[in-house]
Amino acid sequence: MRRSSGVVLVVMLLAVLAGCSPAGPQAPETERNGPTGAVPAGLDRFYGQPLTWENCAGYAKADVDRGPLTTTAGVRCARLTVPLDYAEPDGDTITIGVLRKPATRPDQRIGSLVINPGGPGAAGLATAARLSGASTLDERFDFVGFDPRGVGSSEPTVRCLTDAERDAERADDDELDTSPSGVAKVEADERDYAAKCAQRTGKGAAMLANIGTRDVVRDIDVLRSVLGDEKLTYLGYSYGTRIGSVYAETFPGNVRAMVLDGALDPTQDAVAELVAQAEGFQRAFTDFVAWCVQRQDCALGRDANRAQARYQELTRPLGERPVDVGDGRRLSYSDATTAVIQALYSEDLWELLNTGLNELRQNRARTLMLLADSYLERGPDGRYSTTQDAFTAVRCVDDPRVTDKAVVREAQRRYKAAAPFLDDGRPPTDSLDACAFWPVPNSGQPHLPAAGGLPPVLVISTTGDPATPYDAGVALAKALGGALLTYEATQHTAFLQGSACVDAAGAAYLTDLRLPPEGTRCSA
Structure with missing residues (x-):
């Protein structure tokens, strides 16, 4: 199951767009703010690059994103250039789509609030545009969204299946056949899927090898510098909390503040997380x-x-x-x-x-x-976003692959026992998924983050969160030495989604670095 921000899922379905006047055409404007803060060796040209801000219409890659990108007043978009492989900064480059809505009170501006909606694979430009009108935070912060490498407007884009192939995959319930021939067919399909990802994604296996969270956090640090922020202020939902915790571990001295909402437990392996x-x-x-x-x-x-x-x-x-x-x-x-x-x-x-x-x-x-x-994310015209392909690509390199059939079978048994309403009535299967056949090795693995020198962060966890259970937030707050804000409700993620209590606590932290008292709980 994909982990995305609840605010994104609900807004996408109900088509609730920000109530703003159309953004009129403006001439592109080039701006140079960096390099700002610490610059890793060999990356000066990336950390000091200019950005050319322009209208966002050409950055909308899905129907649901077009409205926020074209009707939200004040938003501008740009393309950030980063190394394909940070180990070879003089080699191939790729681009990251970025959106910014400047603070409405520039004389009181604190800096940029960089937002990630989750996934992995969720595009972030439209999310930042939507959220910019959800509170008074946009008075003090530039709201900044980015499409992680391989996603949405970033280029190249991870692409594995055509629209017709995705429709056919959905209509095919072969995974319900747990016989040896059924398992063989499922695994053949998964092997074929992995091969298509390498064939159809720009820059091929090299892109897939460098698509993971390890590389996304390096991109964020480049973005921080280019925006002119010495320290990063970050809001991450769901999988975006993993991005946040890895960034905190990689660049602890570059963090000003982090709100991590709907957390993943950084120590859980893929099986434990699924259960x-x-x-x-x-x-x-x-x-x-x-x-x-x-x-x-x-x-x-x-x-x-x-x-x-x-x-x-x-x-x-x-x-x-x-x-x-x-x-x-x-x-x-x-x-x-x-x-x-x-x-x-x-x-x-x-x-x-x-x-x-x-x-x-x-x-x-x-x-x-x-x-x-x-x-x-299938539009009325039958076209899909590439979110599902990007989700698989990131998942397959962020965690070690599972190739032991006994482990797969036991995971299936535990899954059915944990969620009996989803039990299809068939025996547990031991068919391997696409990650078992992935053409590149993993670049990450579950671990307890070591982020010495990290300033206090705020973790928000919802008691009835179905996708990222409450205990994961407790674990992440403890691992990062941060504060925990508990929200009593049944939903996925909470900040800037209508809870005055949660929003006030999060806003006080982001603006004044004032954490809520220990044990603070908000209710729906």
Whole structure:
């Protein structure tokens, strides 16, 4: 399951765009602020480069991003040049898409607030544009978003499947066949996927080898210098907290402040993380059921004890009999699961989930397909963003690959036990995923970060977060020696998403470096 910021997922689905007047055309403007602060040896030309700010329309690579990039007043975009491989700074280069909305009160400006929405693989330009109007922080900070290397407007872009191939993959429930022939077919498909990623991504395997968090944090430090900030002020959601913790470990002396919301536990391996996430989604499903059974129209009935069984009665038959949704498309079991996962990211989507499950009772699936399309970023024109490909590419180099079939089988067993509502009724499979066949080695691994000299950071963790469970935030705050702010709610991430308590605490920290008192809790 992809880990993205809840604010991104909900805004994408509901198409809630910032209420701003259109940004009129402006001539490009070149600006040089760097080099600023410490510059690693051999990287002077990158840390001191100018940026040419221009209109953002050409940077929108997905339909959902076009509105924020073209209608948010004051935003400008630029391309940052960085080494493809930091070990060879005189070799190939790539570019990073960057957006900036200047502080509205320049006389009170503190600096830049650099934002990452998560993923991995989520584009950050539109997120910064959307969030810039969510609080008064935009008075004191330039809101800065960036598309991590290989993502969105950054070039080259990681690309593995065509739109038609992605549709075909979604419609194919071969992973439900756990027989030896079924496993062999799944692994052949995964091997083919890995090969296509290397073939279709610009700069090929070299790009894939340098796509991970290790390299993204180096890009951020270049961006910090080029923006003219001696110290980094950073807001990271979900996987963006991993970026934050690795940056803190790599450049502890370059940090001014960090808000890390919806944390990943930096010490968890891929299996432990998957199981913990399954537990989180099970809790969110239980909360959804408690909400649903109070309604006359609950698709799962009025008995909470029977709701999980009724859910499985609705969804398991899709493995054999997908539901036609028109235009040659059918809702598969995997699509239905994706739709439910999407809706469990936020209570705001529970109404849609209940509607979708009621439709499924009538052999209709329009709403569930809409939810699945939103999660997988498929536009009305049938075109996909490259987020899913980038997610896989980063995941395959950020963690050691799992090639032991016994480990895979046990992981599947633990996953089904942790999230029984997602149990498809088949035995655990031992089929290897694409990372087992990845053409380059991993460049990262789980570990306890050592960030000596790091100033205090703020970690926000939500008690009912399905994607990044609460305990992971506790672990990250402890590992970084930071403060923990607890939000009592069922959703993924919290800052700048409507909680006055959370927003006030985060804003006080970012502006005045004042951390909330130990044990502070906010409630929905």
